[in-house]
Amino acid sequence: MIKAVAATGQLGTGFKAETLAHAAEGADFIGCDAGSSDPGPYYLGSGQTQSSDAAVRRDLELMIAAGLRHDIPVLIGSAGTAGAGPHLARTVRIVRELAAKHGWHFPLATVDSEVSAERVVRAYREGRLSPLAGAPDIDEESIRAAGHIVAMQGPECFADALGRGAQVVVAGRTSDTAIFAALPMLRDIPPGVAFHAAKILECGAAAVVERKYPDSMVAFLDPDGFTVEPPNPDMVCTPQSVASHTFYETADPFRLVEPGGTLVTTDAAYAPVSDRAVRVTGSTFEPAGDYTVKLEAASLLGYRTVVFAGVRDPLVVRQIDRFVATTNAVITGKVADSLGIAADDYRIRWNVYGRNGTLGPLEPATEVSGHEVALLIDIVAADQQAAQAIGSIAWHTALHQPIPEYSGLVSHLAFPVSPPAISAGPVYGFSLNHVLHLDDPAETYTLTVENV
């Protein structure tokens, strides 16, 4: 039997120290997912991380200490949110700093899964890229425009690192399940069991009935199935909580595609084994005809400035769509006159909170029903200076934009912050959602093992 521990759902979001300490007793490994494409393209494109170094350091310190105490591996996947080179380097630096601080010595493996644009261009020419649902159109130019391209690895990279004696593995972009499926499969747990348990573990305590705060999760795996039990006595799993977590964030609840095949949960059975633990059996794994890795990339689209303002005057609120359209036209003219920037060279988006700010063009409600609305004026231009200059014109124009009911100089907007135009930095867009067909799972990662 294998005891697998997930420290938390995302490295840097925390867990109770006593929960992990308890979970690590008798465990075979501790894993933690550190990233996702869920927070959008910014982190991949910019090389920035979602969690601060301080928060990541706190979680890693407890995890590595527990791993060394029990002499079990600690596995990190999708380091630094997006798993590209800068994210990996930042996480590895934190591990080295912790080792130096505590005088720890262990074999540290790093798995670099960033791929070069030229490599992807070559694959594109050879017809080895296939689009996934919603994939953007690509050409050689758009591939080369990407800031970073990462190849989402399966469990092979972790198995490789463990085979070379690693105690701590920090990997770039990997599938969430790869982190938790690798070691069980090395110890002859069938892939259907290993991947399904991994899917439950990768979000930490998310598969409990009520997750009051981020925390650890445990699964016990054997060749016939696995039992999932939250190590925190305040949390419980039920068959429904585990079954419903199986399909969290996946389009198809019964078929979860991995680099080497598909986890099939159609016949999975979920049975209570106590008032807190659930036994899962019946999942299978269909190996794929060929091995593929998903490529993710993000390209720079421009620089953003945002203005956030409240509108409370009922005469303005009731004509907010017309107000926005009129104001936008005036802004476009002023930007051309004052800055010499043509309308095609930047974009202004108006999100009217209270009207369509959340659902945008999908909003089915046609009338404003509240007493106030918020305006988010979102400007993206070629550089930050231009975006700021347009932002200044935008808020000043909107502030004093006349409406037919009043004569004289009006002030329609309430700004909660000064300055009203906030420089929001570079804007990225996802530019790849394709799989790359490989001859060998090891083709798109580089494993390095060193003694720290």
Add this chain to the structure above:
Amino acid sequence: MTELHQLARLIRSKNAGPFELTIDVMFADEASYRRVVDAGVLGAERIAALYRVDPADVRLFRADVALAIKVSLPRPTPSGSPTDTDIFGGQFHSPIVCLEVP
């Protein structure tokens, strides 16, 4: 008049990757689940109309073990793109919360 949220334990939406959305409707009891399933409240045509997508792009699943109905559909715009309004897709379930259930 019964609305969907009165029968469901949880109605949520989330990204399924940056280019797809998925909506989970989960029930606390078999009777409520069956009632919604049998009434065909979350039919592909209805979802397609609500979300202004092609009915052929709407994928419907029933997960009996979780007493859950799942609807997956393309995102109107990729997550985090300059025209996106909801990066995590966490509010896209809103239009179905008050659907009437016979």
